[in-house]
Amino acid sequence: KLEEMGFMLYATEGTAKFLSDNGIKTTALHWPLDKMEPNALTYIQEKKIDFVINIPKSLEEKELTNDYQIRRKAVDFNIPLLTNAQAAKLFIESIYKKKMEELEIKSWEEY
Numbered sequence: 001k002l003e004e005m006g007f008m009l010y011a012t013e014g015t016a017k018f019l020s021d022n023g024i025k026t027t028a029l030h031w032p033l034d035k036m037e038p039n040a041l042t043y044i045q046e047k048k049i050d051f052v053i054n055i056p057k058s059l060e061e062k063e064l065t066n067d068y069q070i071r072r073k074a075v076d077f078n079i080p081l082l083t084n085a086q087a088a089k090l091f092i093e094s095i096y097k098k099k100m101e102e103l104e105i106k107s108w109e110e111y
Helices: 013-021 040-045 061-076 085-097
Strands: 010-012 027-029
Touching: 010 013, 010 040, 013 027, 040 061
Parallel strands: 010 027
Antiparallel strands: none
């Protein structure tokens, strides 16, 4: 759905391969610990990424460290971050169903 809405998708290598295998175009980024470019941390730091969905999938030390560094960098650079698969799914479905131009902006007092 994100691709349909015109979002550019970036993912670390394993996720990028999974998405690509399922017909979703992505740009693969290296893990922080790989110290190779294009790197997820560099893209976050350079504000090439506007939103991060980071869902840890294993308890391996390297995976946890990489995931932590991505989440930490997102927070440090004020980039919105979701770390829960269900919340990410609901968020994506909501922006797919309700377009930004359809939203009415109100002040707090109007609610």
